[in-house]
Amino acid sequence: MQAIKTFWKNNWIGYFFLTPWLIGLIVLSAFPMGFSLYLAFTRYDLFSAPKWIGFGNFIEMFHDDKYLTSIKVTVHYVLFTVPLSLAFALAVALLLNRGIRGLRVYRAIYYVPSLFGGSVAIALLWRQLFGGEGLMNSILHFFGVEGMNWIATPSTSIYTLILLSTWQFGSAMVIFLAGLKQIPVDLYESARIDGAGTVKQFRHITFPMLTPILFFNLVMQIIHAFQAFTPAFIVSGGNGGPLNSTLFYTLYLYQKGFAQFEMGYAAAMAWMLLLTVALITSLLFVTSRNWVYYQE
Amino acid sequence: MVISKASRYFLHAFIIAGCVIMLYPLLWMFVSSFKENTEIFTNTSLIPHKITFENYRQGWAGLSGVTFGTFFLNTFFLVALCIIGNLISCSMAAYAFGRLKFFLRQAFFAIMLSTLMLPFHVTVIPQYIMFNKFGWVNTYLPLVLPKFLGVEAFFVFLIVQFIRSLPRELDQAAEIDGCGPIKMYLHIILPLTLPALMTTSIFTFIWTWNDFFSQLLYISNIQRFPIALALRMFTDSMGDNSWGALFAMSILSLVPVFAMFIFFQRYLIEGISTGGLKG
Numbered sequence: 001m002q003a004i005k006t007f008w009k010n011n012w013i014g015y016f017f018l019t020p021w022l023i024g025l026i027v028l029s030a031f032p033m034g035f036s037l038y039l040a041f042t043r044y045d046l047f048s049a050p051k052w053i054g055f056g057n058f059i060e061m062f063h064d065d066k067y068l069t070s071i072k073v074t075v076h077y078v079l080f081t082v083p084l085s086l087a088f089a090l091a092v093a094l095l096l097n098r099g100i101r102g103l104r105v106y107r108a109i110y111y112v113p114s115l116f117g118g119s120v121a122i123a124l125l126w127r128q129l130f131g132g133e134g135l136m137n138s139i140l141h142f143f144g145v146e147g148m149n150w151i152a153t154p155s156t157s158i159y160t161l162i163l164l165s166t167w168q169f170g171s172a173m174v175i176f177l178a179g180l181k182q183i184p185v186d187l188y189e190s191a192r193i194d195g196a197g198t199v200k201q202f203r204h205i206t207f208p209m210l211t212p213i214l215f216f217n218l219v220m221q222i223i224h225a226f227q228a229f230t231p232a233f234i235v236s237g238g239n240g241g242p243l244n245s246t247l248f249y250t251l252y253l254y255q256k257g258f259a260q261f262e263m264g265y266a267a268a269m270a271w272m273l274l275l276t277v278a279l280i281t282s283l284l285f286v287t288s289r290n291w292v293y294y295q296e
Numbered sequence: 297m298v299i300s301k302a303s304r305y306f307l308h309a310f311i312i313a314g315c316v317i318m319l320y321p322l323l324w325m326f327v328s329s330f331k332e333n334t335e336i337f338t339n340t341s342l343i344p345h346k347i348t349f350e351n352y353r354q355g356w357a358g359l360s361g362v363t364f365g366t367f368f369l370n371t372f373f374l375v376a377l378c379i380i381g382n383l384i385s386c387s388m389a390a391y392a393f394g395r396l397k398f399f400l401r402q403a404f405f406a407i408m409l410s411t412l413m414l415p416f417h418v419t420v421i422p423q424y425i426m427f428n429k430f431g432w433v434n435t436y437l438p439l440v441l442p443k444f445l446g447v448e449a450f451f452v453f454l455i456v457q458f459i460r461s462l463p464r465e466l467d468q469a470a471e472i473d474g475c476g477p478i479k480m481y482l483h484i485i486l487p488l489t490l491p492a493l494m495t496t497s498i499f500t501f502i503w504t505w506n507d508f509f510s511q512l513l514y515i516s517n518i519q520r521f522p523i524a525l526a527l528r529m530f531t532d533s534m535g536d537n538s539w540g541a542l543f544a545m546s547i548l549s550l551v552p553v554f555a556m557f558i559f560f561q562r563y564l565i566e567g568i569s570t571g572g573l574k575g
Binding site: 007011014015016017018019020021022023024025027028029031032033035036039046059093095096097100102106107108109110111112113115116119120121122124125128129133135139143152153160167171174175177178220223226227229230233234237250253254258263266267269270271273274277278295 | 304306308310311314315318319321322324325336337338340366384385388389390392393396397399400402407408411413414415416417418419420421422423424425426442444445446447452477478481500502505506508509513523525526527528529531532535539542543546547549550553554557561565568569570
């Protein structure tokens with residue numbers, strides 16, 4: 001009894017402040033995770049009781065052409081979007097980090113697309129820009145090139161979304177800029193005294209010192225890219241078309257769970273997504289030992 | 297780094313050219329919102345032949361008798377509640393993690409960090425089922441309540457970092473003066489973490505304003521539509537001849553976020569560079 005009293009006396013105030021978060025953790029994260037894991041092994045339509053079907057959903061996935069297409073589309077998107085965004089972010093950050101005047105204004109301007117990028121308004125704008133009579137084609141026409149309907153053509157539609165996401169490289173750029181400022185100036189000074197040129201300085205100082213930031217950006221961009229939803233939903237009008245060419249994983253998950261109410265299947269999809277992202281992230285962490293440079 | 301004057305000019309020219317390309321789509325949409333509909337498809341330049349406010353008048357009238365005034369008020373209401381929720385719950389949790397000692401603190405802190413990476417799709421289906429059972433679909437509760445329960449761990453982490461950087465001597469001095477933990481939180485920690493709380497508010501504002509997925513799930517009554525849903529429905533119901541009105545409302549929908557950016561740029565940039573918050 002005395003022990004409980006002492007325990008309570010020493011801990012109650014900590015738990016008092018932790019309570020809202022702790023309730024959220026249990027009710028909105030932990031319990032839903034367990035519940036969705038259970039649902040993943042059931043057939044459930046929200047109206048009748050869940051029916052246990054074992055690995056049925058997971059087996060069905062690999063015979064579901066639409067599911068396989070959604071994986072292909074998402075991987076395609078991630079493989080283009082992440083390296084392109086990081087390359088632009090790093091390149092512009094390096095340009096802006098040369099002690100030029102007006103850095104703050106330039107940084108702000110390059111950041112603006114990231115501010116709005118995920119919104120419905122911008123996705124709608126994209127639909128006009130790359131439509132048959134959109135701005136892109138008018139500009140091409142000016143240069144004598146005959147355009148096409150970029151969004152309605154299955155082979156090009158995904159690239160309009162990749163472009164939209166790459167356009168938002170600003171937030172990664174801001175993080176790179178902050179990282180570049182952390183590199184001690186005397187490193188460069190001694191390198192110059194030793195006769196190292198710009199390229200050598202980049203290879204042997206800037207890049208290694210930036211690898212922790214690069215790693216952080218890489219992980220965050222991959223996680224976000226796998227979960228992209230709004231642009232594909234709005235640009236394709238909600239169906240992932242044309243011919244499922246923009247059927248992102250999350251978009252198909254939404255269709256299955258909230259349009260067709262196959263919630264068991266959608267839960268199984270969500271768990272596959274979680275496992276994939278976790279696997280990729282941990283692989284990155286393992287390989288990071290070989291290329292990320294941490295100062296002691 | 298020393299560079300010559302000529303290459304300095306060249307560098308500026310190059311960077312400015314990049315700025316123009318980055319901003320062109322936005323500027324073009326802004327200008328097009330003042331063009332007549334027929335002109336939007338034929339005029340690629342940033343100068344309209346004739347300036348008209350008709351698009352704004354037509355767009356503001358909204359959908360099925362509900363004007364954009366309602367959609368804006370709905371969004372502001374939603375955003376305000378989310379900010380209040382995040383400020384209370386995240387600062388409380390951050391104070392616990394940053395300053396107080398309790399059983400399993402390290403473990404809970406690690407769990408908090410791991411939730412940062414959790415894709416929300418894993419929890420969204422059970423959450424929907426739950427909120428549906430409670431009869432909360434078509435209310436703002438599913439959108440707002442999670443914020444009062446500190447679900448956005450990013451902000452907890454951000455504020456913890458900030459609290460840890462505050463000098464301990466302050467607490468000790470206050471403790472000697474007989475200040476308990478609750479008073480300490482209210483009178484010392486909260487005022488001193490104001491910059492982190494500002495960052496939290498601004499990001500909550502922008503994220504809630506731009507959010508689409510959860511609104512799409514939970515809100516289907518047009519009277520309660522926030523801007524994002526209204527814009528989406530607007531496109532579905534319109535023909536090709538109302539791009540102007542759509543652009544006009546899209547521009548209006550970006551204004552509050554842009555204003556936050558202009559006035560609070562410092563906090564935003566700080567939040568991204570130190571907390572790695574996605575802008």
